Amino acid sequence: MVKKRNQILSAIAIILLCVLFGLLYINKKNIKKEISYNEFLQYIQEEKVEKVILGNESKLKVKFKGEDGFYKVENPRNPSLKETLLIQDISVEENTENTPLSIIQGIMVIAFFSLGFWYVQKQWKKQQPKYSMAMEIDDSRKQQQKITRFYDVAGNEEAKEAVEDVVDFIKNPEKYSKYGARMPRGIIFYGPPGTGKTLMAKAIAGESGVPFFAVSGSDFVQMYVGVGASRIRDLFKKARMEKKAVIFIDEIDALGKKRTVSGTGGNDERDQTLNALLTEMSGFHEGEGIVVIAATNRLDILDEALLRPGRFDRHIEIGLPDVTGREKILCIHAKNKPLNPEIDLKKVAKQTVYFSGAMLENLLNESAMLAAKRSGEMIQWEDIDQAFYTVIAGAAKKDRSGVLEKDRKITAYHEAGHALVTKLIAPENTVSKVTIIPSTKGAGGFSMNIPPDKMYYTKKEMEHQIQVYLGGRIAEEIVFGAEEVTTGASNDIEKATSLLKDYVMKYGMSKETGILNMHILADVGQKQIVQETVFQECRKQMNHLYEKTKNLLIENKFFLDSIAKELLRKESLTEEDLNQLVSISL
Ligand code: ADP
Numbered sequence: 027m028v029k030k031r032n033q034i035l036s037a038i039a040i041i042l043l044c045v046l047f048g049l050l051y052i053n054k055k056n057i058k059k060e061i062s063y064n065e066f067l068q069y070i071q072e073e074k075v076e077k078v079i080l081g082n083e084s085k086l087k088v089k090f091k092g093e094d095g096f097y098k099v100e101n102p103r104n105p106s107l108k109e110t111l112l113i114q115d116i117s118v119e120e121n122t123e124n125t126p127l128s129i130i131q132g133i134m135v136i137a138f139f140s141l142g143f144w145y146v147q148k149q150w151k152k153q154q155p156k157y158s159m160a161m162e163i164d165d166s167r168k169q170q171q172k173i174t175r176f177y178d179v180a181g182n183e184e185a186k187e188a189v190e191d192v193v194d195f196i197k198n199p200e201k202y203s204k205y206g207a208r209m210p211r212g213i214i215f216y217g218p219p220g221t222g223k224t225l226m227a228k229a230i231a232g233e234s235g236v237p238f239f240a241v242s243g244s245d246f247v248q249m250y251v252g253v254g255a256s257r258i259r260d261l262f263k264k265a266r267m268e269k270k271a272v273i274f275i276d277e278i279d280a281l282g283k284k285r286t287v288s289g290t291g292g293n294d295e296r297d298q299t300l301n302a303l304l305t306e307m308s309g310f311h312e313g314e315g316i317v318v319i320a321a322t323n324r325l326d327i328l329d330e331a332l333l334r335p336g337r338f339d340r341h342i343e344i345g346l347p348d349v350t351g352r353e354k355i356l357c358i359h360a361k362n363k364p365l366n367p368e369i370d371l372k373k374v375a376k377q378t379v380y381f382s383g384a385m386l387e388n389l390l391n392e393s394a395m396l397a398a399k400r401s402g403e404m405i406q407w408e409d410i411d412q413a414f415y416t417v418i419a420g421a422a423k424k425d426r427s428g429v430l431e432k433d434r435k436i437t438a439y440h441e442a443g444h445a446l447v448t449k450l451i452a453p454e455n456t457v458s459k460v461t462i463i464p465s466t467k468g469a470g471g472f473s474m475n476i477p478p479d480k481m482y483y484t485k486k487e488m489e490h491q492i493q494v495y496l497g498g499r500i501a502e503e504i505v506f507g508a509e510e511v512t513t514g515a516s517n518d519i520e521k522a523t524s525l526l527k528d529y530v531m532k533y534g535m536s537k538e539t540g541i542l543n544m545h546i547l548a549d550v551g552q553k554q555i556v557q558e559t560v561f562q563e564c565r566k567q568m569n570h571l572y573e574k575t576k577n578l579l580i581e582n583k584f585f586l587d588s589i590a591k592e593l594l595r596k597e598s599l600t601e602e603d604l605n606q607l608v609s610i611s612l
């Protein structure tokens with residue numbers, strides 16, 4: 027179809043070219059040769075000239091009596107020439123307007139160049155197959171593709187909850203605008219690759235029953251200046267034509283990475299594309315049902331301009347699934363496969379720690395391929411076992427399960443330490459989740475420890491916060507020994523130190539150093555003493571808090587063990603789980 031059209035267009039181009047050259051030739055043929063102005067004047071005197079064509083061009087055309095065709099003469103552009111000729115009874119034609127022939131010639135030239143331009147552009151567009159393919163797929167997806175719903179996305183319950191209102195908004199934007207409520211124009215999903223960010227965006231479109239437009243930030247890299255921006259405008263135009271839509275931009279970091287401080291101006295094209303995106307987003311009407319969702323593996327590398335209110339101001343983490351999540355994902359992808367009923371997906375879920383949803387899907391797919399290869403009736407346990415190594419082949423060939431187990435145990439105790447200290451001394455803090463699945467924010471698992479939102483923090487609360495930070499390292503020490511503590515606490519130590527520094531230097535909370543602002547003292551030339559004093563005091567305080575917390579955890583070792591065990595079993599615990607574990611025996 028496309029090929030045929032190209033052939034027709036090439037034919038048109040060739041015909042146009044022939045006609046153009048033909049016309050030029052005819053024109054040329056009419057003109058015989060050039061004569062000098064003096065010769066021309068001479069011929070006038072000899073009364074041999076029949077007709078002269080005057081014009082604004084650089085040459086005049088002269089016709090002689092009894093001859094066909096014209097001769098060219100230098101045009102003196104002399105206003106009295108016409109009179110001279112007329113007096114001599116020579117007919118004069120003025121050629122100030124374009125002859126039909128020259129008009130046709132002009133049109134032909136324009137047509138030819140437009141055609142050439144169009145062709146080059148088309149050829150160049152072909153070099154970006156990813157983008158156009160995405161658009162084409164999307165167009166067809168609207169009609170025939172299976173609609174993705176929330177039940178196709180397993181796990182990620184928090185994320186689902188966080189986007190429920192978005193679905194409602196797309197369906198009834200008027201409802202929200204009536205109350206003056208401003209829905210987030212842009213949502214960012216962030217988390218490791220293959221965790222279902224795209225899937226979730228599709229599900230939002232599916233649930234709301236609106237078309238889904240997808241592009242990837244990396245498609246815009248290395249384009250000519252201005253092209254990316256115009257594509258963004260096209261994309262939004264398309265979405266607007268549908269009235270309601272979900273626009274998905276994968277790998278937004280390719281467009282919206284933080285500009286380096288020392289950077290040399292950065293990338294013009296990228297900036298223009300990004301600006302076009304932000305402009306389009308701010309151009310939405312409140313009552314419009316268009317939502318832009320972007321995905322990235324890392325939120326921290328994005329330019330702040332993107333994250334400002336009114337832009338991508340809702341950030342939703344989509345993390346690696348825990349054991350229950352993995353089981354659910356496996357269930358979804360096992361549905362259309364002949365799995366031996368004896369295979370326990372729960373067991374598979376347990377063995378696939380740190381697997382993403384995409385890896386799990388891949389695992390079952392590889393197993394199915396193995397079963398097909400050996401023409402087996404069903405997928406057997408051996409197939410899954412073998413596929414397991416194919417899927418993690420990228421990582422390391424050697425059996426890592428032993429190492430993994432040890433890592434898991436360390437993480438479990440570390441996180442249990444943070445959680446238990448919180449429960450024991452800072453119960454007003456919310457522990458929304460404790461998990462041993464690594465998040466994008468930290469290396470190991472992390473426990474969300476949200477202090478109550480208030481204006482002032484007391485001295486005691488600051489100490490407690492530092493103790494919570496220390497809890498992870500202390501748990502490691504108690505369980506595995508002082509020589510076995512790990513690098514996992516680096517972030518905790520950083521935060522604890524920073525807090526303690528303020529405690530001493532800024533808030534005058536240390537009895538030893540008194541109510542003094544150490545920064546000001548350092549400014550008036552006491553730098554050396556201040557540094558020495560602050561260092562000594564911080565060290566003393568930290569050791570004191572460490573010992574205090576250590577005793578607390580030793581006294582409550584029973585709870586530490588039970589939280590850690592439960593974490594190893596379930597991988598993530600809610601606040602409720604935690605309360606139950608700690609209060610049963612309190
Ligand atoms: P991301 O956009 O986060 O890189 P995708 O959404 O592209 O990940 O996920 C790739 C595939 O992995 C999906 O098409 C789906 O088959 C599978 N998958 C990932 N996460 C899930 C999940 N939570 N539930 C079901 N399938 C998932």
Ligand code: ZN
Nearest residue numbers: 498514515518
């Ligand atoms: Zn920690």
